[in-house]
Amino acid sequence: MSSKQDWHHSALSCCSPISICCLGWLCPCMLYGRTRHRLKHNGNVGGFSSCNIDCCTYAMVGLCGMAGIFNAMQRSDIRTKYQLGGNSCTDCIRGCLCTPCDLIHQEKECVYQKEKVVEHEPGRVQHMHYSQS
Numbered sequence: 664m665s666s667k668q669d670w671h672h673s674a675l676s677c678c679s680p681i682s683i684c685c686l687g688w689l690c691p692c693m694l695y696g697r698t699r700h701r702l703k704h705n706g707n708v709g710g711f712s713s714c715n716i717d718c719c720t721y722a723m724v725g726l727c728g729m730a731g732i733f734n735a736m737q738r739s740d741i742r743t744k745y746q747l748g749g750n751s752c753t754d755c756i757r758g759c760l761c762t763p764c765d766l767i768h769q770e771k772e773c774v775y776q777k778e779k780v781v782e783h784e785p786g787r788v789q790h791m792h793y794s795q796s
Contacts, residue, residue, distance in 0.1 A: 666746075667746055667747060667748040667749075668745070668746060668747055668748065669747070669748055670747050670748070670749075670768070670772055671771075671772060671775040671776075672768060672771045672772060672775065675764075676768075676771075677761075677763070677764040677767040677768060683767050683770055683771065684767060687763040687764070687766045687767040687770070688763045691721070691725065691730065691762060691763055691766050692718045692719070692721040692722035692725060693713055693718055694766045694767070694770055695717060695718065695721040695730075695733065695734075695737070695766055696711075696713070696714075696715045696717040696718030696721065697711060697713075697770065698737065698766065698769050698770045698773055699715075699717040699737065700715065700717070701770075701773040701774075701777065702737070702740055702741065702744060702773065705777070705780075706773060706774070706776060706777025706780065707777070720733075721733055730762050731755075731758045731759030731760075731762055732758070732759075733758075734757070734758030734759070734762055734765045734766060734769075735751075735754040735755045735757075735758030735759065736754075736758075737758075737769060738754040738757060738758055738765065738769060739751060739754045741769055741772060741773065742754070744776075745772070745776050747772070
């Protein structure tokens with residue numbers, strides 16, 4: 664059994680970068696959709712559309728005041744995929760207590776995990792650019 668890692672970013676560091684912060688507070692459905700896309704495509708945002716099924720579903724559920732449930736489920740998916748610490752109870756509390764902050768935290772963690780994987784690719788030299796052949 665592998666040990667669980669800590670989340671890289673603090674849950675309270677939701678004010679930076681400002682672009683993710685604004686998206687989380689002004690259009691949380693779009694940030695949810697983008698993070699969901701990252702989870703499904705190993706951190707990549709290629710092929711991402713701002714108006715996707717996850718974004719639309721989140722917006723509809725949000726209108727009913729139940730977006731926190733989707734946050735908690737996505738947070739659980741992130742914990743499982745990246746073997747991060749936490750449990751279902753903390754997922755629910757964080758997902759429902761401050762929905763925008765939690766979405767920002769999730770997005771930042773997915774970005775970090777993608778960068779960490781790219782950084783540790785075999786044979787990769789930092790700042791090396793591959794030619795398009």
